[in-house]
Amino acid sequence: DGGITQSPKYLFRKEGQNVTLSCEQNLNHDAMYWYRQDPGQGLRLIYYSQIVNDFQKGDIAEGYSVSREKKESFPLTVTSAQKNPTAFYLCASSISLRDTEAFFGQGTRLTVV
Amino acid sequence: QQPVQSPQAVILREGEDAVINCSSSKALYSVHWYRQKHGEAPVFLMILLKGGEQKGHEKISASFNEKKQQSSLYLTASQLSYSGTYFCGTATGNQFYFGTGTSLTVIP
Numbered sequence: 001d002g003g004i005t006q007s008p009k010y011l012f013r014k015e016g017q018n019v020t021l022s023c024e025q026n027l028n029h030d031a032m033y034w035y036r037q038d039p040g041q042g043l044r045l046i047y048y049s050q051i052v053n054d055f056q057k058g059d060i061a062e063g064y065s066v067s068r069e070k071k072e073s074f075p076l077t078v079t080s081a082q083k084n085p086t087a088f089y090l091c092a093s094s095i096s097l098r099d100t101e102a103f104f105g106q107g108t109r110l111t112v113v
Numbered sequence: 114q115q116p117v118q119s120p121q122a123v124i125l126r127e128g129e130d131a132v133i134n135c136s137s138s139k140a141l142y143s144v145h146w147y148r149q150k151h152g153e154a155p156v157f158l159m160i161l162l163k164g165g166e167q168k169g170h171e172k173i174s175a176s177f178n179e180k181k182q183q184s185s186l187y188l189t190a191s192q193l194s195y196s197g198t199y200f201c202g203t204a205t206g207n208q209f210y211f212g213t214g215t216s217l218t219v220i221p
């Protein structure tokens with residue numbers, strides 16, 4: 001079955017450490033996205049990529065980095081520069097969000113202590 | 114650039130109706146609607162395209178007013194399973210943003 005997979009589901013890290021969240025899709029989608037969700041808030045765009053080897057910053061890219069070396073994979077690194085990294089992170093993919101739906105992974109809940 | 118939703122929260126009894134609004138400051142190409150249960154990924158409900166017709170399935174439907182840059186989601190005869198947070202998503206050019214969210218709780 002096609003889908004989008006995020007791992008791990010729960011992640012704990014010490015303050016000051018970088019951590020990488022995995023996102024893989026086998027839907028053959030060109031576009032992939034990373035969102036951050038905090039309690040009581042909507043989904044805020046961190047980074048998005050519309051094609052391999054190309055990505056753009058969203059509204060809250062500071063303290064995050066991404067790569068898109070393969071069509072199927074779009075990992076997100078939360079760096080030590082991110083001041084408040086504890087959050088629920090969602091990865092999504094789509095053919096084109098202008099006229100088709102977004103498919104979401106199950107999310108990664110990151111807790112930094 | 115994030116679209117604004119209203120109301121922020123609503124509590125319904127089973128069988129009651131609700132309307133959730135989504136408003137953008139930018140011209141929209143399309144509007145999506147998703148429902149998210151706590152701790153889970155958002156689930157796609159429907160998409161409305163510019164120039165398209167009102168959409169719906171079962172007791173959930175939506176409209177899209179391109180001139181006003183607004184969309185509304187209509188839930189009729191609500192069921193307990195409708196509880197969750199509803200998000201609109203708006204596409205403008207190459208940008209896509211989710212709304213602020215509306216928490217909907219259906220009680221027996």
